[in-house]
Amino acid sequence: MSEPGPDIPSGTYRIQLFGLDGSRYLGFEEAGALAPYLEALGVSHAYLSPILQAAPGSTHGYDVVDHGLVSEELGGLDGYRAMVGRFHEHGLQVMVDVVPNHMAVPDPPELNGPLAGVIEEGPESPYARWFDVDWEAGGGRIILPGDGEPNYRRFFDISGLIALRQEDPEVFARTHSQILILIAEGLIDALRIDHPDGLTDPRGYLERLSTAVSELGPPPWTVVEKITTGAERLPSDWRCAGTTGYDALGVVGGLFIDPEGEEPLTDAYTAFTSGPRGFTGVEYECRRYAALHGLRPEVARLHRVLCRVLDVPEEDAERRDDLREALVGLLAAMPVYRAYVVPGEPPPQQAVDVLEEALRRARERVPSRLSRDLDLIVRLALGHDPQGGGDGAAAEFVVRFQQTCAPVAAKGGEDTAFYRWSRMIALNEVGGDPERFSVSPEEFHEYCAEMARVRPWTMTTLSTHDTKRQEDARARLAVLAELPEQWRAAVESWRRWDPKGSPMEPELEYLLWQTLVGSWPVSEDRLAEFLTKAMREAKTRSSWLEPDRDYENAVIGHARRALNNADLVARVIGFVSLLEPYARVNALGQKLVQLTMPGVPDVYQGCELTGPAMVDPDNRRPVDYDARRARLVRLDDGQPPRDLDDEKLLVTSRALRLRRHRPDWFASAHERVAASGQAASNAVAFLRGEALTVATRLPRGLERGGGWADTHLHATAARWRDVLTGEVHQGPLLGLADVLRTYPVALLVPDALDFDGNGASA
Structure with missing residues (x-):
């Protein structure tokens, strides 16, 4: 490297x-x-x-x-x-x-x-x-x-x-x-x-x-x-x-979700909504919807180019309709945002693989009579001109097909389907796949090793101005995978709070309860703004172009009354309190991992403290920098953290300062550090140069199993110092019960290093 x-x-x-x-x-x-x-x-x-x-x-x-x-x-x-x-x-x-x-x-x-x-x-x-x-x-x-x-x-x-x-x-x-x-x-x-x-x-x-x-x-x-x-x-x-960094966001987030929660959470979701168990079909239909409605002008233009390439006259309405249906089916079936084909150049193998996968998926969805048309469109999209040059329409088709794929994927997926299928909304994130429930430690380390090798200076992030919810909301929601039965019981009881019933579609209501839990506390106005966006993005009962004001007002009125129901609010707060100890572990763990893994870490404004915000514009609200300055000064004066905000600021500042102090360490390979003992699967640890990152995953399972007990890390140095606590730990065998006694994370450096994490505060 x-x-x-x-x-x-x-x-x-x-x-x-x-x-x-x-x-x-x-x-x-x-x-x-x-x-x-x-x-x-x-x-x-x-x-x-x-x-x-x-x-x-x-x-x-x-x-x-x-x-x-x-x-x-x-x-x-x-x-x-x-x-x-x-x-x-x-x-x-x-x-x-x-x-x-x-x-x-x-x-x-x-x-x-x-x-x-x-x-x-x-x-x-x-x-x-x-x-x-x-x-x-x-x-x-x-x-x-x-x-x-x-x-x-x-x-x-x-x-x-x-x-x-x-x-x-x-x-x-x-x-x-x-x-x-x-x-x-x-x-x-x-x-x-x-x-x-x-x-x-x-x-x-x-x-x-x-x-x-x-x-x-x-x-x-x-x-x-x-x-x-x-x-x-x-x-x-x-x-x-x-x-x-959206790719890193998904990998890091998935690392802190328990795969054992997938089936019970899917059961809870389908029981509440009667919705489908899988996301793929929902996404395909939403992409078709986007192609036929919001993106109709772009698709119509692409269709005209296609008909010109194939020399199909306007009088042949049936043939043109078939081509349109096949084209929309293929656009909706694309497995990625775009295939990178340049007219006049041989298509790269990655583009061939993408379009062949799209062809396979489309054949499962469109009428069999369109199979030959699908084959033909794929060949054209790969740059094969049946006319041998023609009037340039074939080259135009290659370009416009790709330029249309991305908006169909984005508007149909993250801006429609993500609001129609809410099994686990921590996964419904930009660049994410709601059906990929979790990421194993092995997958995480493989990803990091690859990035360190091929894209060592890519960006990593956990929140942006476009994320559907900020990182700490996802960290809290991730705990649901470890408490699926408690979640199911809670959400089934909450839905009965109003004896008059709910005007909401079940899918929207399930999204509402997850949103309240993930982003609590939530004001009435913020929630109303979110629900309006959710309804219009889902496009089932309302939309941006044709808003159903009566339905929207009924939903928002119901939500406002819910926030003013003392008994219901107490129960929601009680459930959030149940999650908080484990959400803390996830929030600090994912932050430290993101800041020290291969790549250049970005901190989205304000997210050095906890930020359980919802989708924009909620996540673009003013940031209180005076409060952040004051907190950082206290930490640099040696005062211990008073709350989770202080703890996250401590982790963020010490990791960023270490990266700035020793950039050579973070230019090195990603080296997994193995753990042994009864809770080895609950630890994620890796070396970047001589910096050792240690984080806890699946904290509820760790608690049920009796804690760290005899679990150890097999490190290298003889003496390590944690830049978060200042404590020195004797190596090379590190007992996790000792290392993680104060915080669920540790950032260890050789004790001889002249760096303690403190710096001149603002």
């Missing part, structure tokens, strides 16, 4: 910038003021959400309207320079989120200059090459949302975001000019690339970006927001360090 370069982060901290109507909540000035705290916390890079000019009222920055302008709402270019100066004074570098896939369709559209030109001049505009517009469908003009069904490719199904054609060198140059200037001036040190799967050629885009930045100096550390699924890995020829 290569040594870390000077610009490889030891740890990043994600900051959600926010500016609105001239009054900033967290702009460049406020972000810069966090520099002393972030230095004390132990990170090396401040990781910023998009910094360019966004649409008026933007709360996230991904709706860019001007790539040549640093956001005025956030503080403008001068404010950005001042912020970076503050960071640099404290030894921090800056990472920026880049949005190449799309721009905003603002209100009024004239706020987006290039788009305004296309609206006025149509395909004759010099900016027409910027956007992916279906001129045929619009009769030579661009159709906006407030005028009918949009005729441009969008970000997923969001009509307020219009896709960019980054394959065009001029578009790339114009939309990256300001970012490249800031890199050249030393004001950006690392990059996060948003949604490359929406681009015509992600590999080609990254090559162009790498070439452009290499001309300015050492290339910045770059990661991409790429969702991998199952055994899928980032293509090896992409010029980036890795992903933004």
Whole structure:
């Protein structure tokens, strides 16, 4: 494994910038003021959400309207320079989120200059090459949302975001000019690339970006927001360090879920909802729904290209309908977000395997009479042109098929099916597979060894601005797998709290009870906001496009009354209290593992303390940094943790500081450390260099089995010191009952190391 370069982060901290109507909540000035705290916390890079000019009222920055302008709402270019100066004074570098896939369709559209030109001049505009517009469908003009069904490719199904054609060198140059200037001036040190799967050629885009930045100096550390699924890995020829960490999130989370809970929790779920035992069929139908409804314009355009490639006339309605049905079936059956085929190049084996798997799955779902059409579409998607070149339609089909796969997967899966199948919502996470119930220690260590070998500087994370629920909510819900019978009894009793009955669909109600348990305490307004989103995402009784206000009001009213029922609330609190000792173990364990495993760890804003938030916008609420500063000062003064928040802050700061102090250790291989004894399966331990991570898993089972007793770790050094407690432990045989006496985790270093974890606080 290569040594870390000077610009490889030891740890990043994600900051959600926010500016609105001239009054900033967290702009460049406020972000810069966090520099002393972030230095004390132990990170090396401040990781910023998009910094360019966004649409008026933007709360996230991904709706860019001007790539040549640093956001005025956030503080403008001068404010950005001042912020970076503050960071640099404290030894921090800056990472920026880049949005190449799309721009905003603002209100009024004239706020987006290039788009305004296309609206006025149509395909004759010099900016027409910027956007992916279906001129045929619009009769030579661009159709906006407030005028009918949009005729441009969008970000997923969001009509307020219009896709960019980054394959065009001029578009790339114009939309990256300001970012490249800031890199050249030393004001950006690392990059996060948003949604490359929406681009015509992600590999080609990254090559162009790498070439452009290499001309300015050492290339910045770059990661991409790429969702991998199952055994899928980032293509090896992409010029980036890795992903933004959803793959690591799923592996780490699964490590702390008891596989023995799968069957009883499935039984509890099906008994409550009468829903299916498996997720696959639900996901397929939801993907079909997305393809036929929210993503209908994109699928219709792809279908027209397909018919043009095959020379099927419009008069042959039956044939065209068959092709549409087969196409939708194949899109819905894709096992991953995208297959990476470049027109004119032999398809990589990974793409062949993906499309063959999609073909197998589709054959199980679509009528047998469409089997030959499925075969034909797969051949076309792999770049086999039956016309031998034709008018370029075959190449266009290859690209558009891939660009349509990703939104079908995302909108049908995580934004629909995840709200319709709620067996265990800790698993219903971005990049996750709700049917993959748990991850064994063997699988975890195999994953880590692979990442250390092939993508040592990929990002790891447990929470982001897009996660369905924050890490500590998942840690608490993971305990249900160890208490399935208690959960089943509790949820069956709670559903009977109202003698008038519930207006909720059973699936939504089961989701509600898990949400209350995972995110308790929850206010009425926060819960109402979550339930509204859940109903509209599920699209069974309500939706974003056609909200059923009567149903929504009935559900929200029922939920509000539940939160005001003293007896019910007492029972929910009692159940949460039952989970808390075990949730603590999971929360601290998954955090330490994520911070020390192979990769570059990110801490999402505020998650150095416990954060049981729900999906956005709940997980983007203001963060109380004053409270965090005060807690860190107390810990650095030698005062013991007072609560779980302090304990998590201790784990986070000491692990990040150690990584910053000894980056060479965390550039080394991942080495599993074996345990022996009656509770060996409850321990997960590994070495990174000379740092030994120890965490507890499945705490309820450990308790039932009588604790650690004679369980030992077979370590190497003679004397170890725990940077969390300062205690020294005699090796090389380490008794876990002793090592984990204070906390359910330990971060051990050789006793001779001149590092105690303390540092100058903010």
